[in-house]
Amino acid sequence: MSEELNLNELLQVRRDKLKQLQEAGRDPFKIEKYERDAFSAAIKEDFEKYEDKEVSIAGRIMSKRIQGKAGFIDLLDRDGRIQCYVRLDRIGEEEFEWFKKVDIGDIMGIKGVVFKTKVGEISVKANEVQLLSKSLQILPEKFHGLKDHDLRYRQRYVDLIVNPGVKETFIKRNLITKAVREFLDNKGYIEVDTPTLNTIVGGASARPFVTHHNSLDIDMYMRIANELYLKRLIVGGFDGVYEMGKMFRNEGMSVKHNPEYTAMEVYVAYEDYEFMMELTENLVAYCCEKANGTLKINYQGTELDLTPPWRRASMHDLVQEKTGVDFYALTDEEARAEAKRLNLDVADHLTVGHFVNEAFEAFCEADLVQPTFVLHHPVEVSPLAKRNPDDPRITNRFEAFINTWEIANAFSELNDAIDQRGRFEHQVAQREAGDDEAQMMDEDFINALEVGLPPTGGLGVGIDRMIMLLTDSPSIRDVILFPTMKPEQN
Template identity: 70%
Template structure:
């Protein structure tokens, strides 16, 4: 063990000794159950003229201490910010002042006192009473360097929030965005609902689910990868406008824009289509941008993105043809399309790929990286859209769109397929793809087919990746920066 570790262990022991001393004199802070607060730091500063000379009661964590002898200053941090307190021995009394002098950075205290302004002009509270509410037995990061280690920040978010005020601000913005989405939809007649997280068929998307087992039923189950199929069942049942915002789970990789557990919203409206959903998408995002930033323009990592409607609309096929000069649908056979894609575009082509698969792959590999400003990419191939309605003028494509910004997909929507015969055939094709090795192919859902046979009205559906949207609107480079407790590999026991 090096000297630094020895010193740290010694400091931690000193804090525990201080706690024991407090307990020995009947001042155990952990016996305090409640403390009456009359004001918070930001409120006192904002209303100084009204509160000057009046008694307030505040509470917070000690972040700095200075002074010695018979007078001391400390900054305490509460839920709204920081404020300075001034303690003087002849006001708080010798015993309490002596105890206060032993309190550490990180301790939580309650303070009663008079609001005043120091000679330096700083709004402060002149303490008449100081009570230790919680003894901190750990040591906060050093003042000037703070908590900078990214991995440690995510693992110990509680310390991150204490030491980095901008982190708390990001999560307050997250809360405003989520409330804004709900308000936008509630005001337009949508009903918020809840659907199962534990399912026997994880459908509604192309993704690999997490597996679990229900012991009592002796039943293998899965965590949902999407809530689409249950929400459409509710449309069948007579709810015309529904949405659900909540956690989805996908057993996939982790990256700056992927977390296995993430927040998404899906919404469905009877008697509407994908055109309606495009308008709804751009207006939801613009509304949230205004709500949290006061403008539709955001600066994301040095790039200005303007979410003001209307957004650009372009078909996937046109983007691919524009980028490559190749019209894959013009080829007479899938085999010819595969050959051209491999030889001219150097794409990794599977022997079972159709022209539609190739168009989608070319788009993902060659076109997505150019989509910086908000863009609706339309008319995905039917092969990669098993739940979307076919375009009536071209049965090879669907009335579907994905919304992109900063090269990221942030939304996915379509006119919902409500033909039960077509839907079953597409599920069967997905099963064939699964047998050929595609682990993300959509499973068969017989009950959903039954629901469609009961009758799903013409319906538009939309899914928005809430976490990615929050990243863009808060200028957060990693999804871990906007999830309180992102998925992390446990540290090995030492």
């Protein structure tokens, strides 16, 4: 109780200081603009250029030390920290008295001369100081910072202030997303926008978020993928299109899953899944090189080599190698018995292909540490992929795995409208049997395929997971500025 009272008293002191400033005609919240002409990093990196020159800087006070008629503050600007030296005889007695009352967290403007202290620290000797904003809250203590992960994600603004590495992660995120666009733009592909609100669920197997359109009086779904719209554009005559944006899946949350996440999908006419494999490994390598200057990275203690070409392995071969079961040599009932023996889901609506996929997820994914393309998924779990011409039970599809995570999914796109209708009908039956992640019938997409989709390769990349790997971040929440959080009770 005493700690709470003490905190409340400290917060009240800050409000009292603000009131004093306002009564003295110094209300910092009335200031609209402050001219800056220099930043901490440039001053430190190019000291000879700035030495003995006057600069105007601004930032947040991160530490404060007053010694008689002089004081030091550390100012945090967009690039980092710089020390400022404030003396009574340079700014005047009245200004110095106000300066002594500033708090850690306040935002201040400083005009002064760049110099080096006796111990060699590059600093700014203030000629003028101006309080630009009063902090009414108390920042976490500097030696311990903001450690509570839940609080860090809820109060990202504080996290960015007191944990410098967090800002670097998001600067690198910006660099990576720029690199994705640069890589695809350089190939001549067109960036487009497709709807976020859909009237049906399609493009992936996932549980959607449902909302209601009041004017049309219909339920709508937040998109789980943008695949079906992008392929319509290939039908319309674009040779290559891509979109990077938010997807929404009403599913579980974990270190790899956030209900709202960023994905990139790209579709290229007259290409296949083999082409998309090369595109994928080269895209990830390009982004890694841009972000880290190397293709060999360390993720949470694991060395990863992203240098193309990556390993390729079929899903069926991986499953047979790990379990000893050749599911494709069995009937549905025989496969169900083997699946039961392996403690897999054996629901009545599942067939051989489902069991192959389930066995892969249960027994094989954990081994896929170095970059690996897993090929030829069963047709049952690939309703939008083209069948393999030599074995119609499997598709010309792949998923890319790094560090045991799926980071990309791609295939030769199904362009047979009759086959696609049959696949959708199968998905509808699965949905009616209780699979709430199964897709719905999309009559307009069938119509687009009937108009004619050329042979096409398609790829989807989980941007957040890729950024996790390239920034050595342990959780997806560490690479999303404002991750989804359960509301606090108080």
